[in-house]
Amino acid sequence: MELDGAGLTCAQVHEAAYDGARVTIASLDRARAAWSTAQELTGPVYGRSTGVGANRGVILDKPGLDLLRSHVCGAGPLIPLARARGMLVVRLNQLLAGGSGIDPAVLPVLAEAINGGFTPPIQTYGAIGTGDLSALATTALCLLGELPWHPESPAAPAPHFPFAPEDALPFISSGAATLADAAIACHRLRLLLEAVVDVAAMSFTAVGASAEPLAAAVQEARPHPGQAAVAARLRGLLTQELATRVQDPYGYRAFAQVHGTVVDALDRATAAIEIDLNAAAENPLISGSLAWHNGNFHSVPVALALDALRAALVQTAQLSTARLATLMDPAYTGRHPFLADRPGASGALILEYVAQDALAELRHLATPVTTGVAVISLGTEDHAGFATQAARHALRCLEPLEIVLACERTAALRALNTPTPDRPLTDDLTASRHALAPHPPL
Structure with a gap:
């Protein structure tokens, strides 16, 4: 299944989630363009040089990855592997659409996780329709190697990506888990x-x-x-x-x-x-x-x-x-x-x-x-x-x-x-x- 940030359907999300369809990336051009622009930005940019939520007015001289660590908090049973896989497919497709400013190097790694059968341990409760922050922060920490992947993920070496601090919000600012379920x-x-x-x-x-x-x-x-x-x-x-x-x-x-x-x-x-x-x-x-x-x-x-x-x-x-x-x-x-x-x-x-x-x-x-x-x-x-x-x-x-x-x-x-x-x-x-x-x- 080729993802290009433009043509993903509900049927394809289901196919990728439940039928194990492999994903490929059509082009990183739009993601690269947004990332290049993000490197040149000056002044306060929400989540990149400032805090988030009520901390939006706080300028961060040395932003770290605390945003990811602080947003890992869910409750209830783990969602099924297929639904977590659907979330990964949706987020990858969204990032391919451009506009996030994230380092495009993370996208092939995310595809590698999907195709390798690695899924994050996502708990049922933790979002209200303004972003699946906890689910995606959990995914990011799995990619960082700070959290283990789902217990039923393969025993093979797991995909890894060294997130930069400015990539934290661009990765988690999405309702990908909600959209996959829908x-x-x-x-x-x-x-x-x-x-x-x-x-x-x-x-x-x-x-x-x-x-x-x-x-x-x-x-x-x-x-x-x-x-x-x-x-x-x-x-x-x-x-x-x-x-x-x-x-x-x-x-x-x-x-x-x-x-x-x-x-x-x-x-x-x-x-x-x-x-x-x-x-x-x-x-x-x-x-x-x-x-x-x-x-x-x-x-x-x-x-x-x-x-x-x-x-x-x-x-x-x-x-x-x-x-x-x-x-x-x-x-x-x-x-x-x-x-x-x-x-x-x-x-x-x-x-x-x-x-x-x-x-x-x-x-x-x-x-x-x-x-x-x-x-x-x-x-x-x-x-x-x-x-x-x-x-x-x-x-x-x-x-x-x-x-x-x-x-x-x-x-x-x-x-x-x-x-x-x-x-x-x-x-x-x-x-x-x-x-x-x-x-x-x-």
Whole structure:
């Protein structure tokens, strides 16, 4: 995978993180240009010749590497190796975009760490969407040799880079860990949302739902792009335009409208994330012949997009549970209640309990993070985007959404085939989950 600071996608972050794709560097030209400019700067430059945060007015005659050492402080369990690897890929790509003023010699060493399987030990808690300072400071001290790499890193000689004091802030001033989590979540959610349409098609067929609401004329009358795309795909999966009822429940009749909205929300979130994956969101930004002090590190565009996406996921999950309810109803299936093999048996009833439990978790995770506030560093940092929490919650949404859809799929399969006597359904549900998302654990 060639990184050039311009074309990194969410799918590529996932590929590098989980599939072990090796990275190469296209060009160091933009990083070299910013570094060259940084050497010529005079006057106070934040983090290079001054302190940071509330210490921004303190001129440092002999800046050291204390900034890195002081910012290594996290809490909670270590994040999985793949997510830490994703962070390294994102930060490398951002530095290739130029603007940081860091010594470009660190970039090949960072690529060496990625390709060699070295990852830093990053703890879960320690950022609020204004920069993953602790995670990246930990990475820097691993490169310096002051901290050990993750215990599961190779036993081979570790990559090493002797950071100069002026390289400390340029290396850590980034939300790379947050962006990696957001990119991984969006990639997996895209695959899962595609599977929603396949599951819905099974339910449509099982209950004889009408395809009339999916007609092209209906979509053209209200041309939301996601709605039209979902309706077209579902139309292609249905073998005939069944119309056994004048109007079906919303789980069928409004499927394209609701699920299409989720697809649109995912597209907007992906676009926001991919802008930042390839942005020189550095503070200060070294551009032209100047250092521009700015707030491009602020994560609110990503945080708001992820808040909207998580809220939208609840809507599509709610419709899945609504379809699941119709699959239990003889009025729609023509079968015994709960798809049982005989009157009075429980059949697939328990699937509704499991689905509603997962849906409740999904609703909890949809609580917006962007309504929060944080004032720190003696009041000089008086706002936060909380994209870190938004991305973390987006990752956590994958499991309950998958479970809801697996419950619907398991019931639809039962409705489309001969019902079996009452028995444990755990294996059936597990098989459905694997069919929906055959991916390694997050």
